[in-house]
Amino acid sequence: MSTLDLAAPRSPRRRQARRSNFELYSWLFMRMSGLLLIVLVLGHLFIMNILDGGVHRINFAFVAGRWSSPFWQFWDLSMLWLAELHGGNGLRTVINDYARKDATRFWLKILLYTSMALILALGSFVIFTFDPNISG
């Protein structure tokens, strides 16, 4: 088998197939979340920037008023989770494609997953615990 040990730097020994559907589901998730995000994000932009006066009427009271309704809470929450996971998964594939070294790939992914977890946690925390009767 020594003939197969020729210097072939770009072809590492191939791993055994893992019998996992993770890549399939993440591919599918990108398509589904993309479709949903078109509705959610364009709707969000339309409400915030175009409808009655657009961006000029946005203040604390406006946001507080919107988040008093579970519908808008759910809208913003799904937008947060879908956009974060969609973008995060996209960046994951970019890192997989372009990182040259395994160590770079590992640390970039750690950074990515940490930032995703932080943003998701903070965003969900704000949406769920928002108090419109804040004093001051």
Next chain:
Amino acid sequence: MTTTETAPSGSRGSQPPAPPGSVTITVRIRRFNPEFDDEPRWQDFEVPALPSDRVLNVLHTIKWYMDGSLTFRRSCAHGICGSDAMRINGVNRLACKVLVKDLLAANGKPTTITMEPIKGLPVHKDLLVDMEPFFEAFRAVKPYLMTTGHEPTRERVQSVADRARFDDTTKCILCACCTTSCPVYWTEGSYFGPAAIVNAHRFIFDSRDEGAEERLDILNDVDGVWRCRTTFNCTDACPRGIQVTKAIQEVKRALLFKRV
């Protein structure tokens, strides 16, 4: 001829006179000799060529009469063996299937043709690359008939419709034009690449074969079909006109709906 002993192998002596009707074109070749060069370099040749010549003829003129050290692969020279895949004017083509007249500049302006080795595989010398990583991915998808049970006493019969399902992917000649035109393969050599997926497709959709599940499992992983970004470079590059991206999408669909 006294120069015969010192001329590099492949040289055929002095250049014959330019044939009538020929035009002189500039051929810019990406040269690399690992014995002398640290980095690849460009070298220009002024070559007389007929419009009806193939690019391979131009390379032969250079190798036989100008610089015998020029190194490239070719075998059949008629678009069947798939040896002479290279990047011609920035796109992957077989040198034996591109005519000079299709590359000539308009209105008789001077023509420059660039030739580089195919990208993403280690370069041995000039236009010659190490194909082993490419064939390793090809072997990894098990491109052979897999069956269970006893061998039938007569041939394995197949309907015309069943045969038509994978007809397109039987045309592959393993020239590596598609795989080395894929931007995902350029940056990540562990991706199976279009050619390996095409050859897996040829057996996955063959009604006589029983190894579809095993091959689909192999292609379901991080280096498999989900890495394809549908840039269609492979379909554009294929000298056999195989709808490569479509074949990859069909494998994706088979995985998605668990149906071959």
